[in-house]
Amino acid sequence: MATHESWHARDRGRRRQSGNGEAHGDGSLSRALGWFSIGLGLAEIAAPDALARLIGIPEDNANRRMLRAFGLREIANGVGILAQPQESGWVWARVGGDLMDLAFLGNNLRSEEAQPNRIAAAAAAVAGVTALDVLCGQRLAQENGASSSTTANRPWSRHIHVRQTVAINKPPKEIYGFWRDLRNLPRFMSHLERVEVQDDRRSHWVAKAPAGRTVAWDAEITEDQPNERLAWRSLEGADVDNSGEVHFERAPGGRGTILRVEMRYTPPGGVFGAVAAKLFGEEPQMQVRDDLRRLKQVLETGEVTVAEGSMALTHPAQSWPDQSRRIPSNAAEAGR
């Protein structure tokens, strides 16, 4: 089907555009550091005595043990970096290891059999590597915050990319109309608390986060083809960078509409990142799939399906319907 192909073509184009970071300069620096870690680690494990001689520390049992332990740490770190060259966390771990190495060297200076000149040289080398690690870590953190990477959802990844479809027994125009009034979104997107519409393009979104917190952002409509396509993205200063788009496609045989939704969330590092990464719970694809199910229920039956014993109600992002309050029957009510 033409529209389905164009959907995929657009998607492939986007993937090529943003790249997967492999060709990026700092991707290759972090990989180099990864291989360096592994190499150093192997040396520390296989030949601790030779290494001890090289860096001027006494060849005693304690040092041998420490070097071997450091070796294991280096290898683990290196493997982590090579597995996820774009994750700044692994590179920052190297920095921690470097500081440990420096402390170790400093400690050995006190020993009688130490050779201070060699230790000093080793420390300078470590300091140099530390500088590289810090540089790389900073660049990666920046990059991850700014990019709209289409990395697949891995449990430990902070990039959330979701694609889901649903068939709804209503014409595209009706569904477009409902979605275009962004105040309606919290009626089926369980992670959203409210959306305030400011003008034709701009809106303010507030999302629920664990422990009763909220995250917020301003957004603008970037594409609006009535009854066909809608796209939006968050503006500068967003707690969580994100963008989304929805396609409305007439289902074959006039049997309603096929909705295709794609959303991307790229939270920054730090506390906000950990919090925002949980916006979609543990299973973003499932969460959005359930959101679209709720949209279908609201549009087809006028209400969200609930059952007292349903597990849907025990999901952290869901809330028990307040029986003293009517389920909002329109956007204005939902916005309050």
Place this chain on the structure above:
Amino acid sequence: MKANCWHGKKDMRVETVPDPKILNAHDCIVRITSTAICGSDLHLYNGFNPAMQPGDIVGHEFMGEVVEVGKGLQKLKVGDRVTVPFPISCGSCLSCQRNLFSVCENSNPNAGMAEELWGHSPAGLFGYSHLLGGYPGGQAEYARVPYADVGPLKIPDELDDEQVLFLTDILPTGWMAAEQCDIQPGDTVAVWGCGPVGQFAILSAFLLGAERVIAIDRFEYRLRMAREKCKAETLNYAENDVHHTLMEMTGGRGPDAVIDASGMESHGLGLAGAYDRAKQAMMLETDRAVALRQAIMAVRNGGTVSVPGVYAGFIDKFPMGSVMNRALTIKTGQTHVQRYHRELLERIQKGEIDPTFIITHRMRLEDAPHAYQIFNDKQDECMKVVLKP
């Protein structure tokens, strides 16, 4: 209120639980006047459904008086006397619009779970585990009924509860099982399983034009009811080889249509039965399919296999070769009760069908645990238990 709650394998308990409340604008609350135990409840009783939680209220065959209505309801009023179909159907999705009510696209809030197991989710059901929505069931004093303008059927005062209670499930189930056979006048139909659904399937097959119906079971009291009340010819599989006897009875052609009203707990004697039981014990098979296999092998070439019997997971040794090479049709599904219950109510009013003959036990809701036990063990010639809260 009092309700019958599942607490584990062969452990039903009547307990005091909170009353249900209106949650959505199209809900109603029904005060239950009569409720029954279904053969498929026995699958829950025997621990075949892993999505049950201790405390779940069971039961999906219930009727009563509407005592509260949600603000969105147009047709239903407080005081209406209704039977409630066991599948919960929204009436607005494509499936409901096509009269496929038991596969409503909106009524299972746990659709994701069902999709994992079956590829897509069917409708939510009353009292039938969290896989199918986690809705509290109707072996209780009250129940919340969603989409109350779509499901509940108003019952005229002149009919007793017992005359109409089975419109909730088993009468439409037997009817649909027979209708799916695509019976031509003069056909021969064979029915495996002479429980309540089997009895109604036999009845329905005759009403739809069958000339001969052969009822298969091993309990003499069930075969007797099939003979005396439903005018079937009977076959006791504990005493006869089923396939051989059916061929003798039909001159080698086989029945034109066959109905598997037995389902996943199909009991088999001999090697076939032992094979299935062994595989189940080793968790290599979830369902037993002795009756289904026999039915497929027996039906005539080009015939129809109708399966109202409930299956949950996977079966082994399915005779696909027989199905394909002999051009068989298989029709199945949970009952689309809402599609049939009006027509069947009319037939009851006209006296064409009197469903009360299958009731063998009348008890109070408090006796539910005992009722499950005698129904499951087929003691005391138990056929159908009706409970009064």
